[in-house]
Amino acid sequence: VALPAPVMRIFDYLPPENQALQPQAGQRVRVPFGKSTRVGVLIGLHNHSDVPPRQLRNVLTILDVEPVLDAHVLKLAKWACRYYHHPPGEVFAATLPKLLRRGGTLIRGNSLWELTDAGRDKTPDSLRKRAPLQAQILQIARDTSGVLSTRELESLSGDWRRSLAALVEKKYLDEKNSGHAFDFVPVGRKGASPVLNDSQRLAIETIGAFEDFRAYLLDGVTGSGKTEVYLRCIESALEKNRQSLVLVPEIGLTPQLLDRFRRRLDVAIGALHSGLSDTDRLRNWCASRDGSASVIIGTRSAVFTPLARPGLIIVDEEHDASLKQQDGFRYSARDLAVWRARELNIPVILGSATPSFESLENVSTERYRLLSLPERAGGAKQPDVHVIDLRIHDPSDGLSQPLIQAIRRHLDANGQILLYLNRRGFAPVLMCPGCGNITECRRCDARMVVHQGRSRLVCHHCGAEQGLPSACPDCEGTLRTVGQGTERIEQALGRLFPEQPVVRIDRDTTRRRGEIERRLDMIRGGEARLLLGTQMLTKGHDFPGVTMVGIIDADQGLFGTDFRSSERLAQTFIQVAGRAGRADRPGEVFIQTWFPDHPLLQILVRDGYGQFAQQAMEERRVAGWPPFTHLALLRAESAQRDNAFTFLDEARVVADELATENLRILGPAPAPMERRSGRYRAQLLIQGNDRAAVHRFLKTWRVRLDALKSSRRTRWSLDIDPAELF
DNA sequence: AGCACGCCGACT
DNA sequence: GTCGGCGTGCTC
Numbered sequence A: 001v002a003l004p005a006p007v008m009r010i011f012d013y014l015p016p017e018n019q020a021l022q023p024q025a026g027q028r029v030r031v032p033f034g035k036s037t038r039v040g041v042l043i044g045l046h047n048h049s050d051v052p053p054r055q056l057r058n059v060l061t062i063l064d065v066e067p068v069l070d071a072h073v074l075k076l077a078k079w080a081c082r083y084y085h086h087p088p089g090e091v092f093a094a095t096l097p098k099l100l101r102r103g104g105t106l107i108r109g110n111s112l113w114e115l116t117d118a119g120r121d122k123t124p125d126s127l128r129k130r131a132p133l134q135a136q137i138l139q140i141a142r143d144t145s146g147v148l149s150t151r152e153l154e155s156l157s158g159d160w161r162r163s164l165a166a167l168v169e170k171k172y173l174d175e176k177n178s179g180h181a182f183d184f185v186p187v188g189r190k191g192a193s194p195v196l197n198d199s200q201r202l203a204i205e206t207i208g209a210f211e212d213f214r215a216y217l218l219d220g221v222t223g224s225g226k227t228e229v230y231l232r233c234i235e236s237a238l239e240k241n242r243q244s245l246v247l248v249p250e251i252g253l254t255p256q257l258l259d260r261f262r263r264r265l266d267v268a269i270g271a272l273h274s275g276l277s278d279t280d281r282l283r284n285w286c287a288s289r290d291g292s293a294s295v296i297i298g299t300r301s302a303v304f305t306p307l308a309r310p311g312l313i314i315v316d317e318e319h320d321a322s323l324k325q326q327d328g329f330r331y332s333a334r335d336l337a338v339w340r341a342r343e344l345n346i347p348v349i350l351g352s353a354t355p356s357f358e359s360l361e362n363v364s365t366e367r368y369r370l371l372s373l374p375e376r377a378g379g380a381k382q383p384d385v386h387v388i389d390l391r392i393h394d395p396s397d398g399l400s401q402p403l404i405q406a407i408r409r410h411l412d413a414n415g416q417i418l419l420y421l422n423r424r425g426f427a428p429v430l431m432c433p434g435c436g437n438i439t440e441c442r443r444c445d446a447r448m449v450v451h452q453g454r455s456r457l458v459c460h461h462c463g464a465e466q467g468l469p470s471a472c473p474d475c476e477g478t479l480r481t482v483g484q485g486t487e488r489i490e491q492a493l494g495r496l497f498p499e500q501p502v503v504r505i506d507r508d509t510t511r512r513r514g515e516i517e518r519r520l521d522m523i524r525g526g527e528a529r530l531l532l533g534t535q536m537l538t539k540g541h542d543f544p545g546v547t548m549v550g551i552i553d554a555d556q557g558l559f560g561t562d563f564r565s566s567e568r569l570a571q572t573f574i575q576v577a578g579r580a581g582r583a584d585r586p587g588e589v590f591i592q593t594w595f596p597d598h599p600l601l602q603i604l605v606r607d608g609y610g611q612f613a614q615q616a617m618e619e620r621r622v623a624g625w626p627p628f629t630h631l632a633l634l635r636a637e638s639a640q641r642d643n644a645f646t647f648l649d650e651a652r653v654v655a656d657e658l659a660t661e662n663l664r665i666l667g668p669a670p671a672p673m674e675r676r677s678g679r680y681r682a683q684l685l686i687q688g689n690d691r692a693a694v695h696r697f698l699k700t701w702r703v704r705l706d707a708l709k710s711s712r713r714t715r716w717s718l719d720i721d722p723a724e725l726f
Numbered sequence B: 001a002g003c004a005c006g007c008c009g010a011c012t
Numbered sequence C: 001g002t003c004g005g006c007g008t009g010c011t012c
Helices: A071-084 A088-095 A117-121 A132-143 A160-169 A198-208 A226-239 A255-264 A278-290 A300-304 A333-344 A357-364 A401-412 A486-496 A515-524 A565-577 A599-623 A641-658 A691-707
Strands: A028-033 A036-041 A111-115 A147-149 A173-177 A214-220 A243-247 A269-272 A295-298 A310-316 A347-352 A368-373 A384-389 A416-420 A429-431 A449-451 A456-458 A465-467 A480-482 A502-505 A530-533 A546-551 A588-593 A630-638 A663-676 A679-688 A715-720
Touching: A036 A088, A071 A088, A071 A300, A071 A333, A071 A715, A088 A300, A111 A132, A111 A160, A117 A132, A132 A147, A132 A160, A160 A173, A198 A214, A198 A226, A198 A368, A214 A226, A214 A333, A214 A357, A226 A243, A226 A255, A226 A310, A226 A347, A226 A368, A243 A300, A243 A333, A255 A269, A255 A295, A269 A278, A278 A295, A295 A300, A300 A333, A310 A333, A333 A347, A357 A368, A357 A599, A384 A401, A384 A599, A401 A416, A401 A546, A401 A588, A486 A502, A486 A530, A502 A515, A546 A565, A565 A599, A588 A599, A630 A641, A630 A691, A641 A663, A641 A679, A641 A691, A663 A691, A679 A691, A691 A715
Parallel strands: A214 A347, A214 A368, A243 A295, A243 A310, A269 A295, A310 A347, A384 A588, A416 A530, A416 A546, A502 A530, A546 A588
Antiparallel strands: A028 A036, A111 A147, A111 A173, A429 A480, A449 A456, A456 A465, A630 A679, A630 A715, A663 A679
């Protein structure tokens, strides 16, 4: 039994004493564990145990009649335990929705009410007087050819459940169970499919020609119609009565995307994302498992969802960092999706306008097959890109004259403008010009950010807040804000274009539910034409009216500490720039920088992402970074700096003892931001050419780390294929 | 993780 | 004497 506890072991139990149910791998069981009981997953049956017989206890109850996890998901989870060197109990917990983890039951079906012969004979009018609600229900039942579900009744006012019960009692209705989590009724309508261009057609034909496992990298510039390719491939899976699983990044799963799928596909679609209630999540999970959902769209944890009749897996924006879990069980949903597809022997499509270097390398070693969509759908042209040299055009409040003129020009031409700045708040620094004092967070190695609207100083790393000081705490001098965030840009735009409403989208303005959609609608409806925002803007949203994109500060991340930061920067650039000029209008992109000669910027602007990637990958190869080597990162954090380092020092000693010559061990070193939320963070990096050798090492190392006493005094984790080195 | 046990210093 | 903090070990 895999039990939720941070130990690498699984636990042996005897069958339950007084339960007739047949134990099967994949069922959940409630077992005694120490002083209390826990819910675990039965992952195998054996007729012997290495545990002394008197220590073995009995399973209390088998919670499932049938396994909730099928053999394939069990295998996936077991493989993930080995690959990520993570406790089985926690891995299995990640495969289940919360309600099932807590011991709840599967949703096996919904109630349906069928008109009986007696009910058919009874005229609604004969009930009208004494029981108007019953009459109404009876009438609806007749209108819907004799079968009712809660969907038809929900709109009724009053206590319709009681009236319904009365009708069942009188034997006018028969209560039945649909047997499925979803009761989808096709409406017989299908949204219009757009005309395909040649490369879309080629991609669809290539994928459709081969039913067995194959991994495709769908490399399509923004607006090239990747989603249309997904939809067609899903449609052909549907024709064979097969389900499709679609994984998207966290903020990519918007109501807009779901609408688009619902309009086009007349089948049951189950969504799995953090915005759902626990019950809705469970229902959609069950609908995937029992086959009543034909398409499942979810964020990374959906990669573990059981599929009744799998046919296709799609990973959209496969380069996106949110597909990698960043705490606890640090899995890559993209990599697990490929594993799943191989195991199920079905195709998997990885889509992106800016493919990860890992996937590009898999193309060149012919593990993945490349499908390119080089032109924009509908014949839209690529935007013109202009670099604004801030050394010549000194900006005020973050905006240079050429940028302001371009904004004016596009406003005059009735265009929309998207300005991107990945920094919220008013200004990132509050300093005293007199004594040089800069206000820093008490709990982090970071500066407090000025939020003028709220009149507060906020730490963006731990959330700490304080009032805005009126004078320097040290010398009582006048304080000055340095640099700019979205709040300041918004104000500046308000002064420059007083007649234009500005729509700002960042975490501060969209805290309330539905606020994002409300603001996006202002842009889509044309009410506002100046759009300003952070990362939130760059993913998952289409802005057909945007003719100009301005990148206010290109220099953030130009000199990153991480070997991956240039890749990330380039991806953000291309994704943001891709918002410009989609349909019939050509777009323009303006990039403000203090370093116009920076080689990364030059190649990106001049030659595009593909060329950039080629060159940057060559640098990675020479430097021995992924995808040409394999990494594992041992992270430790502790309130006392020494605890983290003592552990990592000891871990290093063990590593040196175990390591073979093709492994490199780097560190321990403090994390780039060493103190965060009052905890000191440090790490040790393992690097190797041969994946198998790295994993052999990790296996024994992990056991030795658990045995270290110092490992108890610090919070630590192993991160396989880390996405960020901090 | 969550819990118990045991050791040690601080206080009624 | 007893209370409670922390380090350590164990959970089938």
